[in-house]
Amino acid sequence: MFGSTGSVGANALDVLGEHKKDFRVQGLCTCRNVGKLAQQVSRFKPQSVCVVDETKVTRLRGMIPNTVRIFSGRSGLLEFAAQNADIAFMAISGIACLEPLLVSLQFSRCVALANKESLVVAGKLVRRQAKLHNTLLLPVDSEINALFQLLKTVKKDEINRVHITASGGALYACTPAQLRKVKAKQVLAHPTWRMGRRITVDSATLVNKGFEVIETHEFFDIDYDRINIIVHRESLMHAAIELNDGTFFSCFYEPDMRIPIEYAFCYPRRNGKIRKKGIFNGKKVQNCTFGPVDFKKFPLLKLVLAAAKKGDNALTVLNASDEVAVDSFLKERIAFTDLYPILEYVYTHSPHRKISTLDEVIYWDTWARNKTKEYIEKKCC
Amino acid sequence: MFGSTGSVGANALDVLGEHKKDFRVQGLCTCRNVGKLAQQVSRFKPQSVCVVDETKVTRLRGMIPNTVRIFSGRSGLLEFAAQNADIAFMAISGIACLEPLLVSLQFSRCVALANKESLVVAGKLVRRQAKLHNTLLLPVDSEINALFQLLKTVKKDEINRVHITASGGALYACTPAQLRKVKAKQVLAHPTWRMGRRITVDSATLVNKGFEVIETHEFFDIDYDRINIIVHRESLMHAAIELNDGTFFSCFYEPDMRIPIEYAFCYPRRNGKIRKKGIFNGKKVQNCTFGPVDFKKFPLLKLVLAAAKKGDNALTVLNASDEVAVDSFLKERIAFTDLYPILEYVYTHSPHRKISTLDEVIYWDTWARNKTKEYIEKKCC
Numbered sequence: 001m002f003g004s005t006g007s008v009g010a011n012a013l014d015v016l017g018e019h020k021k022d023f024r025v026q027g028l029c030t031c032r033n034v035g036k037l038a039q040q041v042s043r044f045k046p047q048s049v050c051v052v053d054e055t056k057v058t059r060l061r062g063m064i065p066n067t068v069r070i071f072s073g074r075s076g077l078l079e080f081a082a083q084n085a086d087i088a089f090m091a092i093s094g095i096a097c098l099e100p101l102l103v104s105l106q107f108s109r110c111v112a113l114a115n116k117e118s119l120v121v122a123g124k125l126v127r128r129q130a131k132l133h134n135t136l137l138l139p140v141d142s143e144i145n146a147l148f149q150l151l152k153t154v155k156k157d158e159i160n161r162v163h164i165t166a167s168g169g170a171l172y173a174c175t176p177a178q179l180r181k182v183k184a185k186q187v188l189a190h191p192t193w194r195m196g197r198r199i200t201v202d203s204a205t206l207v208n209k210g211f212e213v214i215e216t217h218e219f220f221d222i223d224y225d226r227i228n229i230i231v232h233r234e235s236l237m238h239a240a241i242e243l244n245d246g247t248f249f250s251c252f253y254e255p256d257m258r259i260p261i262e263y264a265f266c267y268p269r270r271n272g273k274i275r276k277k278g279i280f281n282g283k284k285v286q287n288c289t290f291g292p293v294d295f296k297k298f299p300l301l302k303l304v305l306a307a308a309k310k311g312d313n314a315l316t317v318l319n320a321s322d323e324v325a326v327d328s329f330l331k332e333r334i335a336f337t338d339l340y341p342i343l344e345y346v347y348t349h350s351p352h353r354k355i356s357t358l359d360e361v362i363y364w365d366t367w368a369r370n371k372t373k374e375y376i377e378k379k380c381c
Numbered sequence: 382m383f384g385s386t387g388s389v390g391a392n393a394l395d396v397l398g399e400h401k402k403d404f405r406v407q408g409l410c411t412c413r414n415v416g417k418l419a420q421q422v423s424r425f426k427p428q429s430v431c432v433v434d435e436t437k438v439t440r441l442r443g444m445i446p447n448t449v450r451i452f453s454g455r456s457g458l459l460e461f462a463a464q465n466a467d468i469a470f471m472a473i474s475g476i477a478c479l480e481p482l483l484v485s486l487q488f489s490r491c492v493a494l495a496n497k498e499s500l501v502v503a504g505k506l507v508r509r510q511a512k513l514h515n516t517l518l519l520p521v522d523s524e525i526n527a528l529f530q531l532l533k534t535v536k537k538d539e540i541n542r543v544h545i546t547a548s549g550g551a552l553y554a555c556t557p558a559q560l561r562k563v564k565a566k567q568v569l570a571h572p573t574w575r576m577g578r579r580i581t582v583d584s585a586t587l588v589n590k591g592f593e594v595i596e597t598h599e600f601f602d603i604d605y606d607r608i609n610i611i612v613h614r615e616s617l618m619h620a621a622i623e624l625n626d627g628t629f630f631s632c633f634y635e636p637d638m639r640i641p642i643e644y645a646f647c648y649p650r651r652n653g654k655i656r657k658k659g660i661f662n663g664k665k666v667q668n669c670t671f672g673p674v675d676f677k678k679f680p681l682l683k684l685v686l687a688a689a690k691k692g693d694n695a696l697t698v699l700n701a702s703d704e705v706a707v708d709s710f711l712k713e714r715i716a717f718t719d720l721y722p723i724l725e726y727v728y729t730h731s732p733h734r735k736i737s738t739l740d741e742v743i744y745w746d747t748w749a750r751n752k753t754k755e756y757i758e759k760k761c762c
Contacts, residue, residue: 149628153534158651163661230661240633240661245653246640247530248660252621252629259627270539272626279629280544280611280621285672290661 001025002081002100003091004040005033007196008114008140011257012089013040015265018273023265026085029077031092032056038063050080052096074099082107087265090115091140093196094323095365098122099358105129105137112264114140116199116211121316122361123218137219138264144215145260146239146251151220153249154241162222163240163250164212165232166293167192169204171336172233182336184329192235192255201326205339206293210304214315217308224309229301231291236279252279299340303347313353313364320368321346328376342379346371382406383462383481384472385421386414388577389495389521392638393470394421396646399654404646407466410458412473413437419444431461433477455480463488468646471496472521474577475704476746479503480739486510486518493645495521497580497592502697503742504599518600519645525596526641527619527632532601534630535622543603544621544631545593546613547674548573550585552717553614563717565710573616573636582707586720587674591685595696598689605690610682612672617660633660680721684728694734694745701749702727709757723760727752 003009016023025044030037032053041049041064050071051060057072064070071080081088081103088104089112090097097115102125104111111130113119118126130137139145143164151162170189171182187204188197195203202208209229216227230240240250253259258274280286295302300322307314325342328334334342346368355361384390397404406425411418413434422430422445431452432441438453445451452461462469462484469485470493471478478496483506485492492511494500499507511518520526524545532543551570552563568585569578576584583589590610597608611621621631634640639655661667676683681703688695706723709715715723727749736742 150630153630154651231666242659243651243653245643245647245651246634246637246655246657246659247644247651248633249531249534250631250633252631253627256627262626263628266626270535270624270626270628272624274627276627278623278627280671283673285612285670288669288671289666290669291666292664 001027001046001089001091002029002097002104003031003093003114004028005030005036006091006093007194008091008257008261009089010036012091012114012261012265013044015258015262015274016044019262019265019271022271023087027080027083029071029080029092031096034060034063041065041068048080048083050077052077078103084108086110087112089140089264090118093117093198095121095319095361098126098361101126102129102358105135106133108135110136110138110267112138112140112261114261116141116208116215117319119215119218120211121319121365122355122358123214124356125358125361127218138267139215139219140257140260140264141212141215142238142253142255142257142260143212144219144239145263146253147216147220147241149263150239150241150249150251154243158243159226159241160244161226161228161242162216162220163228163230163242164209164216165230165235165237165239165290166206166209167203167233167235167255168231169206169208170200171204172231176337180335180337184332187329187336191233193257197330198323198326201329202322204336206298206301207304207322209293210301210308211319213305214308224305229293231293232289234286234288236286236288237290254279300343303340303343307347310352313350313355313360314347316355316361316364317350317368318343318347320365321372324369324372325376334376342372342375345375382408382427382470382472383410383478383485384412384474384495385409386411386417387472387474388575389472389638389642390470391417393472393495393642393646394425396639396643396655397425400643400646400652403652404468408461408464410452410461410473412477415441415444422446422449429461429464431458433458459484465489467491468493470521470645471499474498474579476502476700476742479507479742482507483510483739486516487514489516491517491519491648493519493521493642495642497522497589497596498700500596500599501592502700502746503736503739504595505737506739506742508599519648520596520600521638521641521645522593522596523619523634523636523638523641524593525600525620526644527634528597528601528622530644531620531622531630531632535624539624540607540622541625542607542609542623543597543601544609544611544623545590545597546611546616546618546620546671547587547590548584548614548616549612550587550589551581552585553612557718561716561718565713568710568717572614574638578711579704579707582710583703585717587679587682588685588703590674591682591689592700594686595689605686610674612674613670615667615669617667617669618671635660681724684721684724688728691733694731694736694741695728697736697742697745698731698749699724699728701746702753705750705753706757715757723753723756726756 029050048069081100088108091114235255410431429450462481469489472495616636
């Protein structure tokens with residue numbers, strides 16, 4: 001379990017807590033949250049743990065039994081990933097997930113992938129590695145997970161288009177004037193999902209939805225012009241497939257990450273043990289809305305999709321730039337409406353280069369981070 | 382094609398018109414609308430036709446080529462049904478469909494069933510006949526068709542419950558006072574579907590939805606307590622399956638009968654040739670509502686479901702009584718709010734008897750028709 005102390009990781013352990021007879025937690029890994037990790041060790045009794053931030057190792061050592069092996073640092077993380085496992089659950093956030101993912105794909109029978117960025121910046125690399133080692137790659141992200149489930153129900157030639165839904169995030173109803181003044185706190189109040197901070201901001205800009213379009217393309221090999229986004233404020237429908245006769249199969253579940261996580265763990269069986277309210281089971285009328293995306297209102301989404309079609313280093317650049325810019329917004333150094341001009345600047349000023357190795361990904365990631373920081377320093381501070 | 386001049390039959394021929402290369406229309410059958418039948422003969426050039434009302438044969442003879450063989454009368458209908466065919470499309474309305482259906486199940490490779498009543502009054506008989514002759518029975522009714530499609534996507538033990546949707550019909554928002562004064566014309570203005578007259582009234586009382594619950598039970602062998610009705614005014618979602626992990630697969634299509642008809646014709650392939658607008662493809666936001674049924678407001682639905690659980694002759698009685706009472710309502714001899722007390726009277730005054738043959742079905746059908754007519758004569762006129 002990679003990233004066990006984050007939002008998705010904690011949900012994944014919650015699911016495993018309900019399936020104690022079926023699964024044994026082999027290892028837990030955190031970046032630096034050793035307090036939470038120690039609690040998880042005490043509950044799930046893994047054989048090994050990994051803490052990426054080496055300065056935290058001494059503290060952790062005193063908190064867990066001696067019998068638990070500790071890996072640490074970047075190289076420790078890769079050693080940790082090189083242990084054989086039935087399922088590697090990848091919930092490390094950001095591009096930091098890519099390297100351990102590539103190692104896990106070599107040593108695990110199946111990888112449940114909750115990280116978006118690795119597919120966004122290096123989809124081809126990840127797929128090649130999965131194929132090479134015959135490792136099953138399962139999507140945990142709700143929209144991609146829902147599509148995975150739906151695509152298994154029909155033959156590929158029956159499909160016209162696929163749809164993923166977007167809640168629109170916390171600022172969907174804001175006017176341009178309101179957007180200029182919006183504070184991090186407001187953006188972080190997502191109407192339907194509880195998630196990490198960056199992804200919540202990326203939900204408000206729809207950058208996150210652009211990333212999911214890319215995930216869809218990479219996971220299922222579907223052309224971009226056959227992937228559509230439906231704005232659905234209520235986050236009950238996560239994906240749909242439109243068939244050649246006008247039929248539309250869709251997948252709903254409550255906006256609770258434990259549902260796709262449980263699906264990934266139990267796959268190919270379906271073995272529900274998490275108690276859910278269920279969809280459309282209440283006594284009240286549930287209202288759902290389905291509408292098109294307003295690209296004018298979400299220029300960053302347009303930018304991400306343009307980068308996706310361009311391919312190569314464009315997405316690596318945009319992802320890195322977005323991470324840096326969102327961080328600046330969360331620290332209140334820039335305004336919400338600065339995000340677009342910053343990313344647009346870095347994107348248009350990056351040379352177009354092919355990417356085929358991990359080193360190249362890391363090079364362009366670093367390049368874009370520096371370029372973004374520079375630009376923010378110069379323009380906004 | 383049985384019932385080719387009715388609403389569903391005409392839609393089915395419309396579908397076949399788009400698939401001219403794939404299908405040849407072998408025979409067409411009407412009850413009495415020989416004018417429309419002759420037009421269909423001229424377009425689809427069948428080898429034989431059937432007109433159930435013998436008084437219309439002479440007129441028909443002058444309207445179609447000599448080479449077309451004409452069957453007529455009740456016995457002619459059964460001879461017509463006894464011709465071998467790849468697909469028998471059963472769109473005769475009411476219980477009159479039952480006998481030719483049982484014959485077609487013997488002589489056709491596949492039967493596409495658009496008639497509800499035959500499953501409602503004689504589900505066991507129909508299923509036994511299909512099994513005996515190894516004939517594929519395909520549902521055309523939109524909700525049952527949607528369920529058929531969905532149930533093929535998962536394993537049976539993954540399913541918790543199935544849902545069919547109800548638009549609520551034309552009078553859903555009426556108050557009890559308004560219902561007392563409602564005229565046939567208002568009831569016939571269904572908000573989403575264009576259908577025959579009786580089924581449109583049955584939609585407003587939700588008797589039709591009760592029949593679909595029975596169809597679901599009979600077609601898929603699902604216990605009544607695992608079949609739920611969702612009120613969904615917009616008629617875009619037709620059915621859904623709720624899985625054991627909280628996932629909910631649903632099937633949407635525009636409220637256009639040609640979609641499930643085309644599915645049945647092309648099965649097991651999916652080959653869409655009818656041009657559709659598609660679901661959630663417009664520029665506007667589409668609103669959908671999903672809520673529970675108010676059984677107090679729809680006492681006839683409650684009565685139908687009680688009869689379904691009772692089994693045997695109860696449904697035959699209720700179906701026949703409903704057909705007679707609805708006919709009286711359409712002729713403005715009784716009020717809309719008289720339907721429930723009439724059906725309730727006939728139902729509670731009918732003896733409970735087992736049904737295992739066609740003769741027994743016909744006996745109780747006739748008994749209930751007479752009893753209903755008697756009661757209407759005595760009480761309402």
